[in-house]
Amino acid sequence: MSAVVDPARLGKVAVLLGGLSAEREISLLSGNGVLEALRSKGVDAIPFDPACRPVSELANERVARAFIALHGRFGEDGAIQGALELQGIPYTGSGVMASAIAMDKVFTKRIWTTHGLPTPRYRILDQHSRLREVPDDLGLPLIIKPPHEGSTLGVSKVRGYSDMTAAFHLAAQFDDSVLAEEFIEGHELTVAVLGSGVALRALPVIEIRAPSGNYDYQNKYFSDDTKYLCPAPLAASLAARIQDLALEAFRSLGCEGWGRVDLMLRERDQEPFLLEINTSPGMTSHSLVPMAARALGQSYADLCLEILAGASLKIKRVVTPDAAPPGAASVFPGASDVE
Secondary structure: OOOOOOHHHHOOEEEEOOOOOOOHHHHHHHHHHHHHHHHHOOOOEEEEOOOOOOOOHHHHHOOOEEEEOOOOOOOOOOHHHHHHHHHOOOEOOOOHHHHHHHHOHHHHHHHHHHOOOOOOOEEEEOOOOOHHHHHHHHOOOEEEEOOOOOOOOOOEEEOOHHHHHHHHHHHHOOOOOEEEEEOOOEEEEEEEEEEOHHHOEEOOOEEEEOHHHOOOHHHHHOOOOOEEEOOOOOOHHHHHHHHHHHHHHHHHOOOOEEEEEEEEEEOOOOOEEEEEEEOOOOOOOOOHHHHHHHHOOOOHHHHHHHHHHOOEOOOOOOOOOOOOOOOHHHHOOOHHHOO
8 A cells, every 4th residue: 555544534434235236246245355354454334235225325324435346237337426426425436427438338449449549349239230240340259248237247259150149139138239349369468457646556467367268257256267367477568568558548538546457468469459447346355456456465455445545526516605505515415524
C-alpha cells in the first residue's frame, strides 16, 4: 500500500455482495472474502445483499462507505453506483458512467477504436443477421458473446459455419444483441489496475493457461487445472508495453479506483489486443487481482483495505445548503463531508 490506512477512520462499511445478476454465486464468494479480510484488519464491516434488502436501507445502517463486491448487472453497470451517489455514500471503483460503459463491450470497443487502441474486429448481431456471412467477414475461428455479461457466461468459440446458430442462441439468452469478435490466436493475459489520477498503476501481467485453452466459468472459478503465470513470462519491454496499454485503456473509459484489463497477445507478431475491462473484478480464492498484488508482496487483506480507502463519490455536489430544496439533506446524507 502506498500509505498507512487507519481502519478506525474508515467508519462503518457495507460490503455489497450477492445481487441480482447471473454472477451472484461468484459475488457471494468475493464479498464474503472481502468481508472477512476487512474485519481481520479491524474494519467495522457488515454484509449487505441488494437482492435481499432495498438499497435505501443502507442509510438506516449509517454506513460511511461501501465496498462493491457485486459482479455483472445491477452491480458493475452503474446501477448501484447511481444509488450510492444519491445516498451520498462513498464507494469503491469507477463511477456511474465509466461502470456503464465498461459493462457494455460494444461501447467499450467503440471508445478504444476512437482512441486508436487495438481491439479485435467485431460485428453486432441480432435475430435478423445473416449468421453464415459473419465468418466470411471475421474469419474462423471466432468468438460469440453477450455484450453485457461477464465471467464468460454465454461465450462460445465458433470453429465452423455450422456452429454459428447454436452459439448465437446461447449468447442471446443473456442479451438482446450479440457480439461476434475476431479470434486472436495467442496468449491470454490480464492486468490489474489500482488507484486514480496520477497514482494509477498497473500490477504485474498475468498469463492464463486454461485446459485446452478454454477459460470458461468452471475453469475460471473452480478448477485447479488452470495455470496462472504471474508475472507472465514476457520480455520486460513487452510487459511494460502491455501495462501501459492497460492503463491507457482504463483511462480512456474514465475508470478509477481499481479494475482489471483483459487482453490477448497475438502469437505470430506479439501484438496485444484489448478485450474488456472489469470494473468490479472477482475477489475469490482463484481471482487475479489478489494474485497480482501478492506477487508484489501485498496480502489479500491489505489489498482490500487499500481499495476501500480509495472509496469516493464521483459526482460533484453543486447544491449549497442555502439553495437546497426541502429534504435535500436526507437525499444526500454526508454530502457536505465530500470534497
